[in-house]
Amino acid sequence: MVNVQAEVFISERLFKEVGFFLPHTHSSCFVLVDENTLQHCYPLISKTLPPHQVIEIPSGEANKTINSCQLIWTKLTEARAGRKALCLNLGGGVIGDMGGFAAACYKRGIPFINIPTTLLAMVDASVGGKTGIDFMGFKNQVGLFSQPEAVFVYTDFLATLPQRELTSGFAEVIKHYLIADKDAFEDVYRSSLNIRDYNWPHVVKKNVGIKLNIVEQDPEESGIRKALNFGHTIGHAIESCFLPNEKNYLLHGEAIAAGIITESYISLKKGFLATEEQTKINEVILKYFKLPPIEVTAHAEILKLVKQDKKNENDVTQFTLLNGTGNYCINNTVEEELIKESLNYYNSLLE
Numbered sequence: 001m002v003n004v005q006a007e008v009f010i011s012e013r014l015f016k017e018v019g020f021f022l023p024h025t026h027s028s029c030f031v032l033v034d035e036n037t038l039q040h041c042y043p044l045i046s047k048t049l050p051p052h053q054v055i056e057i058p059s060g061e062a063n064k065t066i067n068s069c070q071l072i073w074t075k076l077t078e079a080r081a082g083r084k085a086l087c088l089n090l091g092g093g094v095i096g097d098m099g100g101f102a103a104a105c106y107k108r109g110i111p112f113i114n115i116p117t118t119l120l121a122m123v124d125a126s127v128g129g130k131t132g133i134d135f136m137g138f139k140n141q142v143g144l145f146s147q148p149e150a151v152f153v154y155t156d157f158l159a160t161l162p163q164r165e166l167t168s169g170f171a172e173v174i175k176h177y178l179i180a181d182k183d184a185f186e187d188v189y190r191s192s193l194n195i196r197d198y199n200w201p202h203v204v205k206k207n208v209g210i211k212l213n214i215v216e217q218d219p220e221e222s223g224i225r226k227a228l229n230f231g232h233t234i235g236h237a238i239e240s241c242f243l244p245n246e247k248n249y250l251l252h253g254e255a256i257a258a259g260i261i262t263e264s265y266i267s268l269k270k271g272f273l274a275t276e277e278q279t280k281i282n283e284v285i286l287k288y289f290k291l292p293p294i295e296v297t298a299h300a301e302i303l304k305l306v307k308q309d310k311k312n313e314n315d316v317t318q319f320t321l322l323n324g325t326g327n328y329c330i331n332n333t334v335e336e337e338l339i340k341e342s343l344n345y346y347n348s349l350l351e
Helices: 015-021 035-040 042-048 068-078 093-108 120-126 155-160 163-180 180-191 200-217 224-229 232-243 250-268 274-287 296-306 336-349
Strands: 007-011 029-034 053-055 084-089 111-114 130-135 138-145 150-154 318-322 328-333
Touching: 007 111, 007 200, 015 093, 029 042, 029 068, 035 042, 035 053, 035 084, 053 068, 053 120, 053 155, 053 163, 068 093, 084 093, 084 296, 093 120, 093 130, 093 138, 111 120, 120 163, 120 200, 138 232, 150 155, 150 232, 155 200, 163 200, 163 224, 163 274, 163 318, 180 274, 200 224, 200 336, 224 232, 224 296, 224 318, 224 328, 232 250, 232 296, 232 336, 250 274, 250 336, 296 336
Parallel strands: 007 150, 029 053, 029 084, 084 111, 111 150
Antiparallel strands: 130 138, 318 328
16 A cells, blocks of 8 residues: 655745755755756755755656656666665656656665646646656556655745746646536636636645545545546547647646546536536636647547556546536546547637
């Protein structure tokens, strides 16, 4: 059973807490960054850390691979890092997923702490103990459950994000509300706030609470934790399909936003979601996200990727769908024709 008791500290200013938390029992300390967090986030926190070595890897989902892990392991090995070394993952979802995976594998596991710097990582990727990398074009195809010693969420990091990155993370906020908090979703539906004007400490705390409540009941995704994958079965497939196109790529949250539209449509067609509810979901997504159409020629590739989803059992595609706003139902079989229909419906909304 995976330990789900990692402490999560949420504040606008957490630097003192980070320093207090790090005990002297760690033999050495390493800070994993990419070029963006090295420039914008590391200078804000570096002086609060114990003596450490920085390991830099290239940013982006395209670099969430075994090659980047080999770079991390090489740096750790060259520095003669022992089993009591500590890895601090300072970055977004890619850094957290891959840094956790690399730490969990090195010498059969060294401790790590997540310090998320994006909204996506703060509300989702850094919490819950999932680690992993992409493989052969499939999202998170190789990975394991490994809990960080702690997660430090410093919401002022959000001011360092470009608008597109901040909006991307909001897709996971919307997803959490759709599966677990109807009132919060209605608040977003009625809101006229600019994305930058939200009360982020409040939003992050609420979302971390939703996720931890589910994860603590089902740490290794054998049951209700699958609820967190709403929007992700098709969303991950869309993200992987767009990934090779460097000029027309989608951020994770943008792909999940598209997945929310398509999987809400499927929920409607399965009789789980009312038309009025689905209409509100579409309006919220289209209010915040500018999404591209998906070429019909890409449908076959998306279906292929959907068939690799980790929730599938015995070659049967399994979806998490909405059972009304604020509720979910897991392990739903969805036919290929309905998946294609949902993609066509998605395109029709963008016309």
